[in-house]
Amino acid sequence: MKRLFFNSIRTKLIVSFLVVALIPLLLLAFINKQTTEKALTDNARQALSAAANETAYRIDGFIDGNLNAVRVEAILPGLAAYLGIPPERRNGSPQEMLATETLTRLSRKDTLNIISYALLNLKGRNVLDTNTLDVGRDESGQDYFQEPLKTQLSFVSSIRQSPTIPNLVTLFFSSPVRDAKGNILGILRVTYNATSVQQLVSRKTERAGAKSLAVLLDENYIHLAHSTTPELLFKSIVPLSPNVVAQLQREGRLPKNITEELAINLPDLKQALDTKQPYLITRLTATGNNELSLLAIARLQYQPWSVLFAQPIAVALAPVEKQIQDALLLLAIIATIVTIIALAIAQLLTKPVIYLTQAVAEFTAGHLDMRVKMRSRDEIGLLARSFNSMARQIQESFETLEDKVKERTSELANANQEIITLNEKLKVDNLRLGAELNVARQIQQMILPNPHELEIDGLDIAGYMEPADEVGGDYYDVLQIDGVVTLAIGDVTGHGLESGILMLMAQTSVRTLQEIRGLDPVRFLDVLNRTLYKNVQRMNSEKSLTLAILNYSEGRISISGQHEETLVVRKNGDVERIDTMELGFPIALDDDIADFISHVLIELEPGDGVVLYTDGIPEAYNIRKKQYGLKQLCQVISQNWHKSAAGVKDAVIVDVRQHIGKQKVFDDITLLVFKRQADVTENGNLVNNIISSK
Secondary structure, X not given: OHHHHHHOHHHHHHHHHHHHHHHHHHHHHHHHXXXXXXXXXXXXXXXXXXXXXXXXXXXXXXXXXXXHHHHHHOOOHHHHHHHHOOHHHOOOOHHHHHHHHHHHHHHHHHOOOEEEEEEEEOOOEEEEEOOHHHOOOEOOOXXXXXXXXXXXXXXXXXOEEOOOOOOOEEEEEEEEEEOOOOOEEEEEEEEEEOHHHHHHHHHOOHHHOOOOEEEEEOOOOEEEXXXXXXXXXXXXXXXXXXXXXXXXXXXXXXXXXXXHHHEOOOHHHXXXXXXXXXXXXXXXXXXXXXXXEEEEEEEOOOOOOEEEEEEEHHHHOHHHHHHHHHHHHHHHHHHHHHHHHHHHHHHHHHHHHHHHHHHHHHHHOOOOOOOOOOOOOOHHHHHHHHHHHHHHHHHHHHHOXXXXXXXXXXXXXXXXXXXXXXXXXXXXXXXXXXXXHHHHHHHHHHOOOOHHHHOOOOEEEEEEXXXXXXXXXXXXXXXXXXXXXXXXXXXXXXXXXXXXXXXHHHHHHHHHHHHHOOOOHHHHHHHHHHHHHHHHHHOOOOOOEEEEEEEEEOOEEEEEOOOOOEEEEOOOOOEEEEOOHHHOOOEOOOOOOHHHOOEEEEEOOOOOEEEEEOOOOOOOEOOOOOEOOHHHHHHHHHHHOOOOHHHHHHHHHHHHHHHHOOOOOOOOEEEEEEEEXXXXXXXXXXXXXXXXXX
C-alpha cells in the first residue's frame, strides 16, 4: 500500500513541491542556528571571562591593599619601640601599653573580617596579640613568619583551616617591623577571616549569567571558594599524591580526612589549568550537574590561584531553542500552503494521465479495440497517439499469433529431436572413452615388473605405481641381464589411450634394446628415440616422454636420460640430488638427440641406494593448493632410510596420501626404491664396457 502511494505521480509532485520549498528554508534555519549558537557562545565566553577577570582583579586588589596596609602598619613607632626594649622590661611598660593600643585600634578597622593583630619576636614567639589566648605561642614554623624574614617584604599566606576554631578558615598577612636603622625587630602578623575572599568570589556570580557559578582554586587545585557547592571546599579537583596530602594537612590547608574524601575527579579541568587554557567545555559532575558547562579561567597576580566562572551551555543557548521552535512553526505553515497548491496543480496535471492509465488497464485486460480520445498537443497527447498506434499494431499481430505459435512449436520439436540425437551420440562416445581408459589402465598395470623380478641378490628393490582418474603414461621397469641390473622410469605427456600406447612402446623398446647388449647410453637412447619418434609421427600425435635409464653392477651405477632429479641416498640417510637436465632430451620430440645425451657414474656402498619417481609425487596438491614438494620427499626418505626398500616406499606413499587428503589425484604416482644390501661378485664387464665406450 505504501509503495502504491509513493509511486503515484500526484504524490511525487506534492513531494517535489515540498522539497523545493522547504529545503532552502531548512538550510537557512540551520545556518541561522549555527550562527546564533556561535554568537551566544562567544557572548557567554566574554561574560564569563569578564566576571572571572573582574573577580581575580578584586581578589588581587584585596591582597595588594592588605599587603600595603600591613607594610605601613609595621612601621608605626609604637610597635618598633615595644620590640626594641629588652623582654624583661616590657611587662607593664609604657611601650607595651602603646603597642597594645595600636594593635587594638588596627584590629577595629574591620571587626567583621580581622580576627587578630599580633607581634612576633625574632624567634617566632607571639609576644603581643589582640587575641590574648595566643600570646606566648611559638609561630616560628609558619610561612608568614619565615618568608618576611627571608625576603624582608610583606607576605600573604594561603587560605587554611584554623587549628583551634572549627569551621573557621583564615588568611595571614605579615610584614617585618624595623627600628630607625632598618634592622628587623620582629614580625607584624594579621589574621583575616578567609570568608572575605570567598565572598569576593560568590558576589559576582549572577553577573556572568543565569545558573552560573564561581570557583577559586589554589596552586594545588584545591577549592578555596565555591559559590554553589560549599561541600567542595578544601577538596582538590584530582587526587593528590600521599606526600603532598600529608604536607598540606600539616600546614592546615587540607582537613585530616581519609584521602578518598579529599578529591573529586575532573581530569579535563586539570589539563586545562596545566596548559593555561582560557576556556573549557566540560561536565562539572561534582556539583550535581551532569550538563556540559562552559568555563572561563582567570589567574591572580599576587597568588598562584585561579578563578573559574562556569555556566551550563544549555542555559547560554536557551534563545536558540526558542528560535528553533519559531522556525518549526513557520515551516509547518509554509508546508501546509505548499501542499494545498501542489494538490491543485497535481490534480490538473494528473487528470489526463489517470485517464490514459485507465485506458491502458482496459487494453491489457483484453479489450484490444480500446482507443484513447485526447486532443491535447503536449507530451501526454503525443503519448496517447502513440498508444493508439501501438494498440492497433498489437491487435493486428494478435490475429496472426496462432500461426506463428504453430510454426515455432514445429521448430522447437525439430530442435528437440536433434538434441536427443546428439545426446545419444554423446552417450556412445562416453562409453567408448571409458573403454579406452580401462584398456589403458590394464596395459599400464600389465607391463609392470612382477614381485619376483625385483628379488635380485644383494639388492633390495620396491616399486609402486598408482594411475590417476584419467590414466596417464607413467612407467617403470627393472631388468637383469648378464649381471647388469637396468632401472628405467618414464613419464609420457598427457593422459588417455595415446599416452598408454606410447608408454607400452617405450617399455617394449627398452626391453628389446637391453637384450641386444653392449649399447652405450648415447646409442641406446638415440635408437630408442628414433624408434618412438617415427611411431608418434605415424600416429599423428604430439606426445613425448621423459625417460631415465640406470645400469647397476658391482657397486657402481650409471645414470643417463632426462627425467626428474635422481635421488642418491647414502646409508646414513644423506640425500644427493642428481639433476638429469644435461643427461638427455625428451624422447619422441625430435628425430636426433644424440648430441644431448650424456651420463654420470655413481659409486654405491653397502646401504646406499637410489630413489626414482615421477612428477605426480612432488606436484601432488592438498586441499589448500599446496604442492607436496621435492624437499618433503627427501626428508621422508632420509628419516626412513634405515628401513627396507618396501618400508621406505610405504612411508613415502603414506606421507603423500596424508598430504593429498580427500583431493582428487590428477597425475600418476610412481616410485621406485633401489638399495644395495651387500657386495656382490657378479660380472660387471657389461656396465664397464658401456662406460668405457662412452
